[in-house]
Amino acid sequence: MSILKNAILSAIGTEARFDGRNYPASVDFCTVPRGKFIDAARAMKKTNALLVAEWSADESPMGRGFGVFACYRWGAEYLIVRIGLPHDDPIFTSITGKFLPAYRFERQMRSLMGVVPVGHPDARPWIKFEDWPEDAWPLRKSFDASVPMPRVAGEYHFVRAEGEGVYEIPVGPVHAGIIEPGHFRFQAVGEDILNLEERLGYVHKGIEKRFEALSWQEGSRLAGRVSGDTTVAHSLAYCMALESMTGCNVPQRAQWLRALFLERERIANHLGDIGAICNDAAFAFMLYQMSRLKEIMLRTNHKFFGHRFMMDRTIPGGVSVDIDSNGKEHILSELKNLLKEFNRLVTIYDENSSLEDRVRDTGILIPEMAREICAVGIVARASGLNLDCRLQNPFPPYDRIGVNVPVLIYGDVNARVYVRIREVRESIRIIQEIIKTLPDGPVAADCGIPLPDASGFSAVEGWRGEIVYWLQSGPNGEINRCMVRDPSSVNWLGLEQAVLGNIVPDFPLCNKSFNQSYSGHDL
């Protein structure tokens, strides 16, 4: 029996019910009495579990009130705890005191679903702006998403710092470069950052609500546009959650190709990031070299898969495009050249002392804090956490090929660059193995439609880190709820911590080394 399930059973006993149509079977799912939500969190904290996500669903189509869910992770295990809230009394006890990332999850739930976490230290809305009507809760079923919302008067109160020489710097939402919008509020003394407060939500497009208006098939297209730079991983996570509900057997060849797309997406984004980080340390040479290598990969994607970012190539049941021997050879020779050139550039990175001066000891996220905020992905691995779904929850072919996961402990900009460098090399190896062992057969199967009132979960290691989807079907087998948790939902908290004590001019460098998604966070 699993560690997490054991911990729940010993803390709550038979009041925890492990039943219902929740998939995949490897993920434990239990419903506990409302008052025991905090006890479950306490038990999870004791086992050293991490909080993966916390969310809510309006279950009125199934004749229930709201469901509130918390998903925990320990090693390879995932466990979801659910409580039910009546519609006329939607309150529950906050778990923010136990798990830091719940701080934003719960603000978001309160803002968009209107369920109230009692004991939460911060009643300010999140993603919902001050000019939304107070009672606009878009994720409730009673909310009509097609009607434009009026603007009301309101004010958002930022955290203040006062004292001699303390000043504020507001930045954004429109930033200086070609990047996504968000607002940062710094308090600084001289050049030193005393505090950074992020204010996100500018690119809230109503994605989670939009899912509920789409068919299961269309859903994978929308998932591919949650965060454009991670289109493969998001589509894949959505499809895997759906396939777990329908019991679809994805053909082997499709799984291999999915892994191929995922690794190509990882390499392309890492190349872009390494170049952009160096550029923010005024080393433009690397940006142009890396963006050239990236462009070559994108063109290959376009040539063989019909899209530069492989959007919509992962579909429910498999993939929509196959590869021939010509494509395989092209990719192998492309990667051989890529590795040679990449290694040459890494040497230049290593030997440039003025660059080293900027990236070392800058923007440190200490391992204790990374654990506290339940960081995932590159950010976690640069701060000592050995977390990678490809290692802990592998789907074929990762279980056969294996993944060498780089883990560093310094947590500075350089560590985040170096995790990327090692992952590029590892992904090249993985792709070579994928192509060598690619099985024959079809590339898609019929996905089917889920049963009513069921749920499906998936976790996929995108290039930023673990992406989580949770799908719930309604009484007619339609999409009742689609919860999306991009790595950015937790890792943004890490940036606020990492910049403390650094100088303001190093902020772009720190920010770029995290490179979190705004769109994936704001939804």
Add this chain to the structure above:
Amino acid sequence: MKILKQILRTGIVTEPLPSEVAAEIRDIGAKLQEAIRKHFSRSLTIRQVDAGSCNGCELEIHAINNPIYNCERFGIHFTASPRFADMLLVTGPVTRNMEIALRRTYDATPPPKIVVAIGDCGCNGGIFGETYASLGGIDKVIPTDVIIPGCPPTPIAILNGILRAIGSR
């Protein structure tokens, strides 16, 4: 020293535009040269605004800056401030939460304020549609001169669209 070697080894990788669009570029190119000489002193300055995009279009806008497309050779520069911009390159859909920021950016831009909407979402809201959170295409909020459809449009399509937008004035 290694840096110099790598630079020399790489050489100039900037490519001529592919033949399928070369003719189109030649046509617009002549008008473009004329228009830029007349209105922009041979330099067009662009402010990019993400009004709600998924970041896919931003990747391709970055790509037109890479050494293979190298848009600087056409006299196209990206600026940090709308106050220096001749053109706004806007990706969508326009979210309700970005509407005010987009209007302010537009107001801060001096004439001629050429607005180019990028991507399917910039044209009409794309898959996000028009909802409580998404207002739809860019033209719902600010006057738009040219649209560049695609999800996302390729770098070539973006370059073509920019050239078309200049030609339209």
